[in-house]
Amino acid sequence: MDQPRILRIYLHPPTLQMARAGKLGFLNRMSRLLEDRGWRVEIARSGKDARAAAPSLPGHALYHMEQPTHDRALTFRLAYHYPFWRLERHAERWSWPIAQGRFDPGAVDAQAARDFADRLRRRVLPGPEPVRGDHVLIPLQGRLRACRSFQTMSPVRMVEAVARTGRPAVATLHPKETYDAGDRDALDRLTRRYPNLTVGGDTAGLLRTCAFVAAQNSGVAFDGLILGKPAVLFGMSDFHHIALNVAALGADEALARAPGHRPDFAAYLYWFLRRTSLDMMAPDADGRMLAAMRKGGWPV
Numbered sequence: 001m002d003q004p005r006i007l008r009i010y011l012h013p014p015t016l017q018m019a020r021a022g023k024l025g026f027l028n029r030m031s032r033l034l035e036d037r038g039w040r041v042e043i044a045r046s047g048k049d050a051r052a053a054a055p056s057l058p059g060h061a062l063y064h065m066e067q068p069t070h071d072r073a074l075t076f077r078l079a080y081h082y083p084f085w086r087l088e089r090h091a092e093r094w095s096w097p098i099a100q101g102r103f104d105p106g107a108v109d110a111q112a113a114r115d116f117a118d119r120l121r122r123r124v125l126p127g128p129e130p131v132r133g134d135h136v137l138i139p140l141q142g143r144l145r146a147c148r149s150f151q152t153m154s155p156v157r158m159v160e161a162v163a164r165t166g167r168p169a170v171a172t173l174h175p176k177e178t179y180d181a182g183d184r185d186a187l188d189r190l191t192r193r194y195p196n197l198t199v200g201g202d203t204a205g206l207l208r209t210c211a212f213v214a215a216q217n218s219g220v221a222f223d224g225l226i227l228g229k230p231a232v233l234f235g236m237s238d239f240h241h242i243a244l245n246v247a248a249l250g251a252d253e254a255l256a257r258a259p260g261h262r263p264d265f266a267a268y269l270y271w272f273l274r275r276t277s278l279d280m281m282a283p284d285a286d287g288r289m290l291a292a293m294r295k296g297g298w299p300v
Contacts, residue, residue, distance in 0.1 A: 003072060005039040005299070006059030007031075010046035015064055019043050025280060026076065026085050030062075030293075033286060037300055060298055067091040074296045080222045080239075081124045083280035084273045087292040094150050094217065094236030098276050103241040108267040108275075116274055117266035121226050130208045130227040135168040136258075137210040137229075139203055139220035142177040145186055150236040151216055152246045156186045158234045161251040162214045163194035170210075172203040174218075212258040225269060230261035242268045 009027060011019055018024045020043055031041045044050060046066060054061050054069045061073035067090060068075050076087050088096050140155055147154040153161070162169045171187065173179060187199050203220060207213065213224040216235035221243070224231055231243040232254045242263035244254040273279070278288050293300045 003060065003299075004058050005034070005037070007034055007039055007041045007062060007298075008054070008057065008059065009041065009043045009062045010050055010054065010066070011043065011064050012046050016043070016045055025083070026278075029280065029285065030289060033290060033293075034300065063091075065091065072297065074293075074298070079273060079277040080219055081120070081273075084277040085280065086238075086277060087289070087296060089296055092150070093238040094240075096238050098272070099236070099238045099240065101241075101276065103268060103271055105264040105267040105271075108264075108270050110267065113264075113266040113270040116270045117226070120269060120273070125204075125208075125223060125226055127208060130229065132211055132229075133209040135170050135206065135210050136162050136165075136255075137203070137206045137213050137220070137224070138162055138169060138171040139174070139207075139213065139215050139218040140171055140177075141174050141216055141218055144179065144183040148235075152234050152251070155216060155234075156183075156190070158214065158216065158251075159187070159197070160190055160194075161234075162255060163190060163197040165255050166196060167211070169194075169197045169214075170201050170206055171197065171199045172201055172206065173199070212261070214255065214258075225265050228265050230258045230263070232258050239272060241272075 019027050022028060034041055051069050063075045065077050066075055074087055075091050076085060079086050138159055144155045159171050191197050191199055207224055210229060212230040213221045214232040215221040217237035221231040222239050233240055233243045234246045244257055244261060246254050278292060290300055
C-alpha cells in the first residue's frame with residue numbers, strides 16, 4: 001500500500017529542542033530534500049506513547065538512536081564525530097551494513113588518508129601528540145555485571161581479563177551511566193585482588209597516553225583509533241575491522257597481540273568516515289542522503 005509523503009521525526013530533549021530551533025544540520029538537510037519532493041515533515045516528541053502509536057499512523061518515521069517501530073521507519077546516529085552520520089533500518093550498530101563490510105587498506109589513497117586523519121585528529125581531539133605509554137585504558141559503559149547478547153563477557157569480567165595480564169590498567173566510568181552498589185563492589189573487589197588495576201580518572205588524558213584500549217564497543221575506543229591506539233573489543237561493534245576482536249581470538253590472545261598491533265589507522269578512518277558514512281560536508285552530501293533514504297525504503 002502506498003503511503004502519503006509524510007515524515008514524522010521523533011526526538012527526545014535536548015535534540016528535540018535543537019531540531020525545532022533549526023540547529024541540527026542533518027535534519028535540516030533531510031527536511032529540505034524531502035520538502036523539495038513534496039513531502040511534509042513534522043517533528044514530534046518521542047516516548048512510550050508516541051512509539052506505540054507510530055505504526056498505525058500514515059507515512060514514515062525517523063528516530064534518533066532508537067529502534068524503529070515499523071518497516072517504514074529509520075533511525076539516525078552520529079558516526080562518532082560531526083559531520084559524519086548513519087541512517088539505518090535498525091539501532092544495533094554491530095549489524096549495520098558497515099559492520100558487515102570489508103575494509104581493504106590497499107584501496108585507499110595513502111596520502112589522502114593521512115591528510116584526512118591528521119585534520120580529523122586536530123579538529124576533534126586537539127592537544128599534545130599522543131604517546132604509547134604502559135597502561136591499558138578500559139572505558140566502561142553500563143550494566144557492568146551483565147553479559148548482553150552482543151558481548152563476549154560482562155564488563156566486570158572484561159576488566160578482570162585485562163588486569164590478569166599484569167599490565168597497569170585503568171578502568172574509567174561513563175559520566176552518563178548510573179552504577180549501583182553491586183557494580184561498585186565488583187570493581188572494588190577487583191582492585192583489591194589486582195594491585196595493577198585502578199578505577200577512575202580522566203578518560204581523555206588517559207587515552208592520549210595509553211598503550212591500547214580494551215572495551216566492549218565504546219566510542220572511546222574509536223577515538224583511540226584517531227590517536228593511533230590499538231583497540232581490543234570484547235563486544236560486537238560497527239568499527240571492529242582493524243580491532244583485535246575477542247570473539248574471534250579469545251581474550252588472552254587479543255590482549256597479548258595488542259601492544260604490537262599496528263593497523264593502517266589513517267586508511268581505516270578515511271574508509272569508515274569519508275567513504276561509507278553520510279558526510280554532510282561532502283560535495284555529494286545530498287546524493288548520499290537520498291541514496292540512504294531510498295535504501296531504507298522511502299520513496300524519494
